[in-house]
Amino acid sequence: MNEYAHAAPAAVREKIRAGALTTQTSGMCLGYAQANLAVLPKALAYDFLLFTQRNPKPCPILEVSDVGDPFLKTIAKGCNIASDIPKYRVYRNGELTEETENVEHLWRDDLVAFLIGCSFSFESELLEAGVSVRHIEEGKNVPMYKTNIPCVPAGVFSGNMVVSMRPLPYDQVVKAVNITASMPRVHGTPVHIGDPAAIGIRDLSKPDFGDAVTVRPGETPVFWACGVTPQSIVMHSRPEFCITHAPGHMLITDIKNTDLKF
Amino acid sequence: MNEYAHAAPAAVREKIRAGALTTQTSGMCLGYAQANLAVLPKALAYDFLLFTQRNPKPCPILEVSDVGDPFLKTIAKGCNIASDIPKYRVYRNGELTEETENVEHLWRDDLVAFLIGCSFSFESELLEAGVSVRHIEEGKNVPMYKTNIPCVPAGVFSGNMVVSMRPLPYDQVVKAVNITASMPRVHGTPVHIGDPAAIGIRDLSKPDFGDAVTVRPGETPVFWACGVTPQSIVMHSRPEFCITHAPGHMLITDIKNTDLKF
Numbered sequence: 001m002n003e004y005a006h007a008a009p010a011a012v013r014e015k016i017r018a019g020a021l022t023t024q025t026s027g028m029c030l031g032y033a034q035a036n037l038a039v040l041p042k043a044l045a046y047d048f049l050l051f052t053q054r055n056p057k058p059c060p061i062l063e064v065s066d067v068g069d070p071f072l073k074t075i076a077k078g079c080n081i082a083s084d085i086p087k088y089r090v091y092r093n094g095e096l097t098e099e100t101e102n103v104e105h106l107w108r109d110d111l112v113a114f115l116i117g118c119s120f121s122f123e124s125e126l127l128e129a130g131v132s133v134r135h136i137e138e139g140k141n142v143p144m145y146k147t148n149i150p151c152v153p154a155g156v157f158s159g160n161m162v163v164s165m166r167p168l169p170y171d172q173v174v175k176a177v178n179i180t181a182s183m184p185r186v187h188g189t190p191v192h193i194g195d196p197a198a199i200g201i202r203d204l205s206k207p208d209f210g211d212a213v214t215v216r217p218g219e220t221p222v223f224w225a226c227g228v229t230p231q232s233i234v235m236h237s238r239p240e241f242c243i244t245h246a247p248g249h250m251l252i253t254d255i256k257n258t259d260l261k262f
Numbered sequence: 263m264n265e266y267a268h269a270a271p272a273a274v275r276e277k278i279r280a281g282a283l284t285t286q287t288s289g290m291c292l293g294y295a296q297a298n299l300a301v302l303p304k305a306l307a308y309d310f311l312l313f314t315q316r317n318p319k320p321c322p323i324l325e326v327s328d329v330g331d332p333f334l335k336t337i338a339k340g341c342n343i344a345s346d347i348p349k350y351r352v353y354r355n356g357e358l359t360e361e362t363e364n365v366e367h368l369w370r371d372d373l374v375a376f377l378i379g380c381s382f383s384f385e386s387e388l389l390e391a392g393v394s395v396r397h398i399e400e401g402k403n404v405p406m407y408k409t410n411i412p413c414v415p416a417g418v419f420s421g422n423m424v425v426s427m428r429p430l431p432y433d434q435v436v437k438a439v440n441i442t443a444s445m446p447r448v449h450g451t452p453v454h455i456g457d458p459a460a461i462g463i464r465d466l467s468k469p470d471f472g473d474a475v476t477v478r479p480g481e482t483p484v485f486w487a488c489g490v491t492p493q494s495i496v497m498h499s500r501p502e503f504c505i506t507h508a509p510g511h512m513l514i515t516d517i518k519n520t521d522l523k524f
Contacts, residue, residue: 042308045308046304046307046308049315050311050326052315053311053314053315053326061315064312064315064316066417067417074414152336155329184446
């Protein structure tokens with residue numbers, strides 16, 4: 001059990017802000033939603049916001065900051081998005097130039113922060129309902145794959161969807177669809193159930209990101225739109241400047257996973 | 263029964279485009295969703311898109327056009343949004359300056375069209391399920407009220423929510439909540455059930471827009487977020503240039519109401 005499993009989100013964010021906590025956030029503040037981060041200059045923000053509107057499954061927005069303001073107002077009260085994530089990645093013209101624990105010195109008046117829902121939230125609901133989540137059972141990162149499913153383009157942003165995969169026994173598939181249907185702000189229903197080749201995936205044992213997991217006899221792979229999609233799309237367009245969270249180092253919000261149900 | 267009740271949306275849009283049909287669209291193309299229109303210059307489009315993202319109940323976006331492109335790609339194939347609505351209103355610096363059946367001569371390279379879901383769609387589902395819709399029974403326009411419920415501001419846009427009201431027998435309230443819960447792209451669940459004073463409405467018999475309807479003994483008023491909200495918010499900010507549909511003269515889309523369910 002993580003040392004911060006039952007800590008309050010605000011307390012953990014304070015520790016992170018002080019530089020006293022720089023690890024991955026998986027397993028911290030159980031029950032609370034964690035969020036992906038993409039920070040872009042205002043010049044690209046309209047195209048990106050429109051991209052998320054046109055592609056809500058891979059890009060479910062939890063909050064968009066006001067232009068130039070690093071403080072969030074809704075999902076994490078008092079949160080400075082430039083200091084409250086344990087580790088950031090900084091990209092210039094699409095190249096990773098820096099990995100750092102604080103980006104306050106890089107903040108600009110024209111930056112907009114996008115906080116995007118994460119599958120951690122629906123996984124906790126699946127587990128709660130007795131649905132197996134293989135990569136958690138096996139202590140691995142979820143397997144993620146590039147697909148041939150095109151996102152709807154918006155301005156400078158275009159590309160294919162990235163999906164995450166969880167193998168399920170046939171008799172748990174409908175339950176998993178129903179549970180995730182009630183959580184559209186964290187990717188919602190699966191985008192595909194069954195044959196990986198139908199969405200352009202050649203080999204389940206070779207994920208593009210994360211780790212391969214065991215698919216047992218009597219199980220079918222179930223694919224959900226993945227929050228890696230917006231990062232992959234943004235990088236593809238080689239923006240002049242961009243900040244993201246470092247993989248696994250997410251924002252811990254004040255929103256309970258159960259509040260992401262409607 | 264409207265002459266075009268069972269016509270195909272594309273055929274009706276063609277008649278409208280040719281100037282051969284300039285009436286209100288209520289009752290046309292039964293089963294197909296109709297949409298509200300707001301056209302803004304790109305300079306205001308980011309703030310408006312962010313406003314709709316922060317206020318999805320009053321502003322459920324069905325489609326956003328590409329900048330400068332009057333042709334829609336998703337909800338109405340081949341539709342020229344500058345000619346395919348029977349009547350438009352043109353505003354300059356917040357003042358209504360023109361009501362016209364075509365805005366192609368006013369189109370600009372920097373305009374963005376926002377198509378916003380409309381309660382017509384969920385009303386047809388309510389009727390289908392045997393839930394009464396009073397203003398339809400009484401042949402009136404739905405009563406709409408200004409409330410004290412603040413929208414979440416975004417950039418230059420801020421203001422309170424406008425709601426529509428349908429009185430329901432107590433034993434139909436839960437059914438109506440469940441039906442509209444499944445249609446978040448056309449306003450979703452009610453924002454309030456019961457005492458009008460709780461949301462700042464003084465007198466149900468004096469709606470701010472539309473017509474008053476009968477509330478019978480044993481009925482409670484049920485309030486949904488209304489698509490008039492974004493228009494009211496936009497006008498309040500007095501934009502340099504703006505085009506909307508004229509009241510009741512909506513875009514008839516190719517999307518079936520049932521496809522707005524998830």
